[in-house]
Amino acid sequence: MRVNFTVNGRPQEADDVWEGESLLYVLRERLGLPGSKNACEQGECGSCTVRLDGVPVCACLVAAGQVEGREVVTVEGLAEYAKQRAEGGCGTGACGTTLQDARQWRATGTDSQAGQGTELSPIQQAFIDAGAVQCGFCTPGLLVAADEMLERHPNPSDADIREALSGNLCRCTGYEKIMDAVRLAAARQGEAV
Amino acid sequence: MDFLRPASWEEALAAKAEHPTAVPIAGGTDVMVEINFDHRRPEYLLDLTRVGDLYEWEAGEDSVRLGASVPYTKIMENLRTELPGLALASHTVASPQIRNRGGVGGNLGTASPAGDAHPALLAAGAEVEAESVRGTRLIPIDAFYTGVKRNALAADELIRAVHIKKADGPQQFSKVGTRNAMVIAVCAFGIALHPETRTVRTGIGSAAPTPVRAKAAEEFLNAALDEGGFWDNGKIITPSVAKQFADLCAGACNPIDDVRGTASYRRHAVGVMARRTLTWTWESYRGARRHTEGAA
Ligand SMILES: Cc1cc2nc3c(=O)[nH]c(=O)nc-3n(C[C@H](O)[C@H](O)[C@H](O)COP(=O)(O)OP(=O)(O)OC[C@H]3O[C@@H](n4cnc5c(N)ncnc54)[C@H](O)[C@@H]3O)c2cc1C
Ligand code: FES
Ligand code: FES
Numbered sequence: 001m002r003v004n005f006t007v008n009g010r011p012q013e014a015d016d017v018w019e020g021e022s023l024l025y026v027l028r029e030r031l032g033l034p035g036s037k038n039a040c041e042q043g044e045c046g047s048c049t050v051r052l053d054g055v056p057v058c059a060c061l062v063a064a065g066q067v068e069g070r071e072v073v074t075v076e077g078l079a080e081y082a083k084q085r086a087e088g089g090c091g092t093g094a095c096g097t098t099l100q101d102a103r104q105w106r107a108t109g110t111d112s113q114a115g116q117g118t119e120l121s122p123i124q125q126a127f128i129d130a131g132a133v134q135c136g137f138c139t140p141g142l143l144v145a146a147d148e149m150l151e152r153h154p155n156p157s158d159a160d161i162r163e164a165l166s167g168n169l170c171r172c173t174g175y176e177k178i179m180d181a182v183r184l185a186a187a188r189q190g191e192a193v
Numbered sequence: 194m195d196f197l198r199p200a201s202w203e204e205a206l207a208a209k210a211e212h213p214t215a216v217p218i219a220g221g222t223d224v225m226v227e228i229n230f231d232h233r234r235p236e237y238l239l240d241l242t243r244v245g246d247l248y249e250w251e252a253g254e255d256s257v258r259l260g261a262s263v264p265y266t267k268i269m270e271n272l273r274t275e276l277p278g279l280a281l282a283s284h285t286v287a288s289p290q291i292r293n294r295g296g297v298g299g300n301l302g303t304a305s306p307a308g309d310a311h312p313a314l315l316a317a318g319a320e321v322e323a324e325s326v327r328g329t330r331l332i333p334i335d336a337f338y339t340g341v342k343r344n345a346l347a348a349d350e351l352i353r354a355v356h357i358k359k360a361d362g363p364q365q366f367s368k369v370g371t372r373n374a375m376v377i378a379v380c381a382f383g384i385a386l387h388p389e390t391r392t393v394r395t396g397i398g399s400a401a402p403t404p405v406r407a408k409a410a411e412e413f414l415n416a417a418l419d420e421g422g423f424w425d426n427g428k429i430i431t432p433s434v435a436k437q438f439a440d441l442c443a444g445a446c447n448p449i450d451d452v453r454g455t456a457s458y459r460r461h462a463v464g465v466m467a468r469r470t471l472t473w474t475w476e477s478y479r480g481a482r483r484h485t486e487g488a489a
Contacts, residue, residue: 001196019195020194020235020238041226041229042226043225043287043290043291046288056289056293057290057294058290058291058294060229061220061221061222061225061291062225063196063218063221063228065240066240163289166289166373166374167287167288167290167291167375
């Protein structure tokens with residue numbers, strides 16, 4: 001079947017989708033967006049977390065056909081999404097991230113050699129600055145979940161952070177640096193206002 | 194496989210009547226796991242996420258009519274006062290991502306003995322509104338669970354909503370697991386005090402082939418509270434009464450040994466949870482009583 005939906009602010013179309021396929025498979029294998037990770041396919045790890053109509057969900061547990069006409073934000077579109085939020089919406093009418101850009105998207109924060117390129121969202125920059133990324137497999141899901149939490153709780157308590165990230169497993173960091181990163185992003189967000 | 198996408202409740206019922214083997218999919222947090230792991234290859238998937246009615250709830254005089262697909266997150270955010278037991282139970286389900294998708298309709302559809310909504314529904318008192326093209330019926334929650342992962346729905350029926358009694362007293366939910374998040378209950382216990390009818394109801398999860406009430410324990414406690422005039426005098430429940438209640442709750446279990454725990458551990462833990470949650474709810478009943486008496 002064919003599925004039409006919005007990915008990172010742009011309309012997309014996936015063809016030859018099998019009816020039992022997950023949104024995660026469609027994103028990774030049909031649209032070429034491997035940012036959302038596949039680690040368990042059973043909702044346990046959160047590494048496939050995306051936003052579906054604004055709400056964080058496990059993409060591995062959403063049937064492809066269920067996203068018809070809906071809006072999905074993946075980690076590849078997070079920087080642009082956060083930017084638009086900070087600017088209070090899309091002024092130019094040409095916002096969002098094209099499939100081409102999303103496929104080539106890579107982190108080029110202040111830490112990178114690459115110099116030019118995409119700006120990072122505050123949460124992405126904070127993860128780099130706090131050393132919250134080791135192997136990086138859990139990172140995309142954590143970024144999407146943490147960014148959404150900061151949207152709801154600009155001044156999160158540690159309990160808020162732990163609760164919001166309780167569906168995301170990390171096998172490397174021991175979580176402390178991840179907590180630091182989210183606290184850092186929240187603090188910077190507070191300064192900016 | 195075919196993906197059926199009804200746009201309304203009527204269309205969904207018609208589709209289920211035409212294809213009784215179709216597997217409904219709401220939040221997908223049970224169904225998709227089975228499909229991803231090839232445990233299930235249904236001929237038809239019946240997507241319910243376009244049926245807006247299923248995401249709504251109404252609080253009536255005595256009960257809340259909770260749409261089958263209202264996600265746990267919404268229950269926690271909006272129904273804490275009316276349905277405190279279910280709100281507490283919802284908060285223990287999996288993770289935010291799962292709670293944003295999954296709901297009570299899916300929990301009832303799966304009818305796992307470990308489903309967290311069940312003890313809360315049993316304790317509060319509830320009826321499942323099942324509908325087909327043939328009509329609507331209300332299934333008492335006690336009659337809904339018919340076996341391990343089996344329920345009373347007919348092949349052409351869908352769950353439209355659950356009617357849950359609004360709390361008229363304190364409620365609690367308790368669950369044993371290895372950590373707070375993402376844990377399937379080793380066992381779970383729900384309790385609801387109903388001062389209006391002067392009764393206490395219970396629900397036990399993961400300690401029998403189906404979710405069950407501890408009926409003998411309820412009867413014992415109702416009689417003991419009545420005899421001692423506890424509802425009126427608001428005294429602390431005698432430790433021997435609490436202990437007997439806990440023992441009878443443990444006795445209502447018919448658990449198995451599995452990877453999550455042994456049968457004897459489950460029985461023991463249900464007794465402990467029964468005593469604790471009875472104490473917590475009774476303390477808050479006494480507190481509320483003192484408060485209203487003080488005000489009078
Ligand atoms: C990682 C993980 C952790 C979990 N942890 C918990 C937990 O801690 N506690 C817990 O209780 N559960 C847990 N679950 C199980 C699951 O999230 C719940 O059972 C949830 O309530 C299912 O709701 P759903 O809408 O996602 O159901 P779905 O997967 O969409 O459906 C579940 C079943 O119900 C049927 N169904 C759905 N809606 C209807 C309807 N309206 N009428 C008739 N049949 C219907 C479906 O056909 C299917 O058989 C967990 C699942 C995962 C993946
Ligand atoms: S891959 Fe989806 S939660 Fe693990
Ligand atoms: S950084 Fe390796 S899993 Fe989290």
